[in-house]
Amino acid sequence: MDTSRLHEAPLGSLLVLSGRLAQQRWGNYLATHHNLTPAGVAVLTVLDANGDLGHRELAERCFFKPATLTGIVDTLEKSGHVRRQPDPADRRAIRLVITESGQAAIAKVQEVRTLTQPLTSVDADPAKAAIVRQFLMELISTMEDPRELTSS
Incomplete structure (x- = not known):
């Protein structure tokens, strides 16, 4: 990548560009090595840290819209990383639960995240x-x- 024209760029522009490149590279790494997306990692991270959560609460903690979360959870459920279970307090609601497979997957990602x-x-x-x-x-x-x- 030719960065010669970037030396005079405002910090905000550099921040946006570096964030976009880091996000692309992180996404490619997750897809290639863990068969996950950054959004899937966010969901697994929150569930691993907090236990089972309702759909709306999980969306809020991941900074997603509830409608966006549905597709992410569908993919994670097909991979066996998350399961939906009825909420004992409200039969109409469901709770999202991380599985052992999901815990193992997020543990591997966390190893990479914490490299120093x-x-x-x-x-x-x-x-x-x-x-x-x-x-x-x-x-x-x-x-x-x-x-x-x-x-x-």
């Missing part, structure tokens, strides 16, 4: 990595809708 080897030379330098971490954490905590920035 540096991603770049900047990441290898603790002082530089701290600045990047601070930037990203501040950005995440103060993120605004870009349309709101132009109206003020």
Whole structure:
């Protein structure tokens, strides 16, 4: 990839581009090595950490719309990673439960997520990595809708 024109790009543009590339590469890795999607990993991660959840609550915790979650859960159910079971408190509702297969799959993904080897030379330098971490954490905590920035 020719990055020569990116040296003068605004940080926001670089952030968007790097996020898109990282998401594409992560998605390709998950599909190739784990037969999962990033959305499927999000669902398995939340279920693994919280136990069974109702559809709406799981969608909220994954930052998905409930309608979007349906297809993701269908795929995970076909793979044997998730199962739907009746909610004992409300016969009309279902709970989503991670299976042993789903727990094993997310454990393998977590091994990769927690690797500590540096991603770049900047990441290898603790002082530089701290600045990047601070930037990203501040950005995440103060993120605004870009349309709101132009109206003020």
